[in-house]
Amino acid sequence: MVKVSQHKSLNCAFNTVQRVFSANIEQAIQKLSEQSLIEYYNGAEFLAKIGQGDALSISFLKTMPWIGEFYGDGSIQKIVNFAYQKISRTPNKRAVEPFLNSFIDVIEHTNNDQLDQYLNLIEYHLSKTTFSVHGIHDTYASPSLIVMLDNMNLLLEQLEFEGIYEWINYGLRYFQDHPERQKEYFSLSSADSKAVFQRQRKGLLFNDIEREINLFQCALWKTDFMYAPYSPNFEKLEHFHPYLEDSVIRLPDIYEPLNGINACKRYMALVAHLIVHHQFTTKIVADNISPQQRFFTEIFEDARVEYLAIQTYPGLKNLWLSLIPIVDEFDCDDKHQSCLRHRAIMLIRALLDENHPYKNQIILDYVEKFKRLMNLGETETLDSLSLGFGYLIKTRSASDALASVYFENTEVTYRDDNRSMWLFIEKFDEEDNIFERQKKSEEDEEGIEVIPAHYYDEWDYVYEAYKPDWAAVYERLHSHTNALKIEQILDKHSILVKQLKKVLDLLKPQNKKRLRYQEEGAELDLDIALRSVIDIKNGSQPDTRINVNFEHDSRSVSVLLLLDLSESLNEVVGQSGQTILELSQEAVSLLAWAVEQLGDNFAIAGFNSDTRKKIMYYHIKGYNEHWDDAVKARLADLKAEFSTRMGAAIRHGTHYLNLQQSDKKLMLILTDGEPADIDVHDPKTLIQDTRKAVQESQQKGMYPYCISLDKKADEYIADIFGSHYSVIDRVESLPQELPKLFLSLTK
Structure with a gap:
C-alpha cells in the first residue's frame, strides 16, 4: 500500500504522465480523502502499465480528483477496475480514454449515489454491441460505444437512466447487426435516433397535449392554427424562438415546468401570446430601424397586445406574469457590462405588473405613458414604435456596446421572435420586373412543400412497439382544372341523381332552427319589417334584414372521405374503357352532391406515398367549403401515382376529423388494394x-369504414377493419354503390 505522505512522484516510466501528475497532485490532495488519494496514485500507475501508452493515465490524472470527491471513497478504484476488466480486456481498448473523460459530464448530471447505475449502463451497452463472427469469443469492438460516450453529456442532461435504456434498446432492436447504421444511431445523427431520444426526454411532449391546446385556442379565439413542433437539441436552435407564420405555429416539442408553472400552462401562455399578436399586430417596414430600436419596439408591442387580450380574458395576466422574471434593479454593473437586457426585463415586468418593485424614474415614466396610451382605446403597432424609440433614447448608454452582456434571468420563454410585426423590403422588390418574379415564384411553388411535415409513429407488429416519428405526412391543396368535367358526370348519372334525391328528402332532418335578420329568406319577419317601416317614416335608415330563414337542426354528422390515389388506380376496368380513378371520380362526385343536399359536415382528401419519408395528403374539399366550382375543379384533376401507406394517412385524417364538433364522425376510406410501399x-x-x-x-370516438375495390380484399381487410368494410367486386358499379352505402351508414 502506498503511503501518500512519502511519495511525490509516480512509479511510472512516462515523463508526460509525471508532468501531468505534478500539475494535478496538489489539487488532488485538497479534494480527496486519504483512501481516495491512495486509489488515485495506484490507478494512475496501473493504467500506465497495461500497454496502452500514456493517454489513459493522463486522462485519469486530470479527471479523477473531481470524480473521487463527488462519488467518495472506493469510487476511483471501482472505475479503474471497470475500465480494465470490462473495457480494456475486450476488443474495446480504444474506448477506455473516452470512458474516463466522460465522467466530467457524468458528475454534472448524476447524484453521488448513481455511479453504479452509470457503470451498469455502459456494461449493458458493451455486452449487447461487442460481437463475434463465430459467436464464441468477442472479436470485434462495439461500433457505437465511443460515439455514445461522446454524446453522454446530452444523454444525461435530457434523459433519466430509464429513458437512456429505452433509447439504447430501440437502437439494438433495429441496428444490432448493422455496424454502420448502429454507429449512426448511437451518435444521435439519424432521424430515428433523434425521434426516440425526443420521446424519452424529461418533460411534457407537445404531442401529448395537442388536443387540449387546440381546444384552448378554439374556445378563446375561434382559431384553428396548425402546429409544427421543433427540437432545439438537434437543430442547434438554442436561441430559436417560437413564431406564427402562414397559419402554422412553430413551437418547442417539449417543455418542463418553470418557476412552479407546469408545462401545459407554459404552452397555453405561448399560444395565447402568438394568437393575440396575429389579431392585433400590423407590419412595420424595418429596413431603416436599428436592432436596438426593434428590440425595445417589440417589448412595447408585446405588452400592447397582451394588454388588449387581458381586457377580454383577465386570467391571462396572472399566467403571463408568472413566466416573466423579476430581477433586482441593481444587479447589472453598467461600468463593466452591457445592461441592455437588464433594462429590458425590468421594463417588460413593469408594463404588465402594477406591483413591480422598480424605482427607476425612466421606467416609471414610460409605464405611465404606456398606460395613458392604452386607456385612450384606439392603439396600433406604430404606437409601440414611437414608445420604443423614445425609451431607447432616454436610456441609451455607452456600455450597451460592451461585449460582456448581462443575460441572467432576462429571457421571457413564452414570447415569440416578433417576425409578425416587421416587413423587410427585399432586393428586387421595387424593380420593374417584380410582377414577373412573382409569377415565376407562383409557378415554382407547385413543387415546394410550404407546410412542415407532420410526423406520425408507425406500429412494428414484430416487436409490438411504435417506431417514433417514422412517417412524414406532407399536406397540400390539390391542383385544379376545369370544373365542367364534374358537371358532365352529374349529367351522365341524372337518373341516379333523381333516385338519390327521393332518398335524401326522407333522410333530411325535420327539426328546423329559425335564422332571423336575413336579407333573403323563406318568410317575412313581421317584427323587423314593422320596425323598418317606422324607421322610414321617421327618416331613419331602415334595417333591410327583414326575412327569416330556416336550417335543419337535428343531424350532427361529420364525414371524411379519404381516397387512395396510388398508381394502381390507373388500371382500366373490364370493357368499359374507364380507369378505376375515373370511376372513383364519378362516385365521389355523386357522393359529394348527396352530402351537400343533406347539409352534413363533409371533407374530401386523397393520399399516396413514396416511402415513409414522403406521404402526400391532398386537401380536395375542406369542412368549411361548399360543393362549388373550386372543389369540383380539384376533384376533376385527380391523379394516381406512387404507393399506399394507409396508416399514416388515416392518422392524419383522424387529426382533422377529431377537431369537428359533431355527434357522429365517419371516416370513409376508398381504396383498391392493400397498404403497401416500396421501402417495406x-x-x-x-x-x-x-x-x-x-x-x-x-378509441378517439371515430368510425372508420373501408370501401375496397380489390377482389382479393377478403385475404386481409377483416384483419384491418374488423367488420367495418364493404368489398365492391364490380368496380363499374361504384358510382351507384358509394352514395347508397354512405346513406345507409348515416341513417
Whole structure:
C-alpha cells in the first residue's frame, strides 16, 4: 500500500504522465480523502502499465480528483477496475480514454449515489454491441460505444437512466447487426435516433397535449392554427424562438415546468401570446430601424397586445406574469457590462405588473405613458414604435456596446421572435420586373412543400412497439382544372341523381332552427319589417334584414372521405374503357352532391406515398367549403401515382376529423388494394400498422369504414377493419354503390 505522505512522484516510466501528475497532485490532495488519494496514485500507475501508452493515465490524472470527491471513497478504484476488466480486456481498448473523460459530464448530471447505475449502463451497452463472427469469443469492438460516450453529456442532461435504456434498446432492436447504421444511431445523427431520444426526454411532449391546446385556442379565439413542433437539441436552435407564420405555429416539442408553472400552462401562455399578436399586430417596414430600436419596439408591442387580450380574458395576466422574471434593479454593473437586457426585463415586468418593485424614474415614466396610451382605446403597432424609440433614447448608454452582456434571468420563454410585426423590403422588390418574379415564384411553388411535415409513429407488429416519428405526412391543396368535367358526370348519372334525391328528402332532418335578420329568406319577419317601416317614416335608415330563414337542426354528422390515389388506380376496368380513378371520380362526385343536399359536415382528401419519408395528403374539399366550382375543379384533376401507406394517412385524417364538433364522425376510406410501399418488404408490416391506426381512430370516438375495390380484399381487410368494410367486386358499379352505402351508414 502506498503511503501518500512519502511519495511525490509516480512509479511510472512516462515523463508526460509525471508532468501531468505534478500539475494535478496538489489539487488532488485538497479534494480527496486519504483512501481516495491512495486509489488515485495506484490507478494512475496501473493504467500506465497495461500497454496502452500514456493517454489513459493522463486522462485519469486530470479527471479523477473531481470524480473521487463527488462519488467518495472506493469510487476511483471501482472505475479503474471497470475500465480494465470490462473495457480494456475486450476488443474495446480504444474506448477506455473516452470512458474516463466522460465522467466530467457524468458528475454534472448524476447524484453521488448513481455511479453504479452509470457503470451498469455502459456494461449493458458493451455486452449487447461487442460481437463475434463465430459467436464464441468477442472479436470485434462495439461500433457505437465511443460515439455514445461522446454524446453522454446530452444523454444525461435530457434523459433519466430509464429513458437512456429505452433509447439504447430501440437502437439494438433495429441496428444490432448493422455496424454502420448502429454507429449512426448511437451518435444521435439519424432521424430515428433523434425521434426516440425526443420521446424519452424529461418533460411534457407537445404531442401529448395537442388536443387540449387546440381546444384552448378554439374556445378563446375561434382559431384553428396548425402546429409544427421543433427540437432545439438537434437543430442547434438554442436561441430559436417560437413564431406564427402562414397559419402554422412553430413551437418547442417539449417543455418542463418553470418557476412552479407546469408545462401545459407554459404552452397555453405561448399560444395565447402568438394568437393575440396575429389579431392585433400590423407590419412595420424595418429596413431603416436599428436592432436596438426593434428590440425595445417589440417589448412595447408585446405588452400592447397582451394588454388588449387581458381586457377580454383577465386570467391571462396572472399566467403571463408568472413566466416573466423579476430581477433586482441593481444587479447589472453598467461600468463593466452591457445592461441592455437588464433594462429590458425590468421594463417588460413593469408594463404588465402594477406591483413591480422598480424605482427607476425612466421606467416609471414610460409605464405611465404606456398606460395613458392604452386607456385612450384606439392603439396600433406604430404606437409601440414611437414608445420604443423614445425609451431607447432616454436610456441609451455607452456600455450597451460592451461585449460582456448581462443575460441572467432576462429571457421571457413564452414570447415569440416578433417576425409578425416587421416587413423587410427585399432586393428586387421595387424593380420593374417584380410582377414577373412573382409569377415565376407562383409557378415554382407547385413543387415546394410550404407546410412542415407532420410526423406520425408507425406500429412494428414484430416487436409490438411504435417506431417514433417514422412517417412524414406532407399536406397540400390539390391542383385544379376545369370544373365542367364534374358537371358532365352529374349529367351522365341524372337518373341516379333523381333516385338519390327521393332518398335524401326522407333522410333530411325535420327539426328546423329559425335564422332571423336575413336579407333573403323563406318568410317575412313581421317584427323587423314593422320596425323598418317606422324607421322610414321617421327618416331613419331602415334595417333591410327583414326575412327569416330556416336550417335543419337535428343531424350532427361529420364525414371524411379519404381516397387512395396510388398508381394502381390507373388500371382500366373490364370493357368499359374507364380507369378505376375515373370511376372513383364519378362516385365521389355523386357522393359529394348527396352530402351537400343533406347539409352534413363533409371533407374530401386523397393520399399516396413514396416511402415513409414522403406521404402526400391532398386537401380536395375542406369542412368549411361548399360543393362549388373550386372543389369540383380539384376533384376533376385527380391523379394516381406512387404507393399506399394507409396508416399514416388515416392518422392524419383522424387529426382533422377529431377537431369537428359533431355527434357522429365517419371516416370513409376508398381504396383498391392493400397498404403497401416500396421501402417495406414484409407485406404484414403496413397491414398491421393500418390496423393499429384504425384502432387509434376508434378509441378517439371515430368510425372508420373501408370501401375496397380489390377482389382479393377478403385475404386481409377483416384483419384491418374488423367488420367495418364493404368489398365492391364490380368496380363499374361504384358510382351507384358509394352514395347508397354512405346513406345507409348515416341513417
